[in-house]
Amino acid sequence: MGSLGHTDFDDVGTKVLSPSTLAHVVLRTGNFQKMVxxxxxxxGGTVTYGNDFISFITYDEEHHRIALIGIPGTGPKVPTSAGMxxxxxxxxxxxxxxxxxxxxxxxxxPPAWCVNHGPTTSIYYKDPDGNMLETQVDNFDTIESANEFMTGKYFAENPIGTDFDAEELIQKIKDGVPDADLKKRVEIGPRGLPSDF
Known part of the structure; x- marks a missing residue:
């Protein structure tokens, strides 16, 4: 910002101004109604606006978080291609x-994969087109703690994480095991990506 609160558009700074938030993701599909x-x-969402080829879906204060566009001739997802x-x-x-x-x-x-990455405890799913979706909870109370784990030896050894059984985790919560204990990753040593990725 320049003087008097005006933006100095000629001051390009040392890096690009970062966005304030990630607003939405748009997915192209050949299975429109199934994806909606x-x-x-x-x-657990609602359609803000939809017709027979486009749907804007929200679940919070944003007008849409996911948009789906049904485009005729869209082929199936190619799992080995580059992209999201x-x-x-x-x-x-x-x-x-x-x-x-x-x-x-x-x-x-059903979930496709349950894994404690270390920074997060995550449950993955696949949509009807085969796009992967992660649902997660942060395992650390501060960004600094998460960054400390991610720059430590255990994450360097295994940046993928340790698989878990969601039903066993639910039972442990019912048995009164504290969340902090359940979020702590069980260390298993080096591992690569699962074979079905």
């Missing part, structure tokens, strides 16, 4: 993450 139904269920790997959605608590998992499971949306 999936995302409404998956997100997944979209991640954060939950405020471990219990909220696991309740949403149970609710999705009851609606026929």
């Amino acid at each position: 139904d999936f995302y409404l269920n998956f997100l 790997e997944h979209i991640a959605f954060t939950f405020p608590t471990l219990s909220a993450l696991l309740l949403a998992y149970r609710q999705r499971k009851a609606r026929g949306i």
Whole structure:
């Protein structure tokens, strides 16, 4: 900002101004109605605007977080092509993450992978087109603590994480095990990506 609160458009600084937030993701699909139904269920969302080829879906204060565009002739996803790997959605608590998992499971949306990455405890899903979706809870109370873990020896040894069973985690919560203990990653040594990625 220049003097008197005016923006100095000639001061290009040392880096580009970062956005304030990530607003939405738009997905092209050949399975339009199936994808709309999936995302409404998956997100517990509503359609802000929709017609027979476009749908704007929200689940919070933003007018849309996911937009779907049905384009005739769109072929199936090619899993080995370059592009977006997944979209991640954060939950405020471990219990909220696991309740949403149970609710999705009851609606026929099973998880594809449950893993404690270290910085997050994450449950992954696939939409009808094969796009990967991550639901997560932060495992650390501060960014500094998460960064410290990510620059430490355990994350360098295994940046992928340790798989877990969501039902076992729910039982541990019911048994009174503190969230802090459940969010702590079990160290298993080096590992690569799962074979089905």
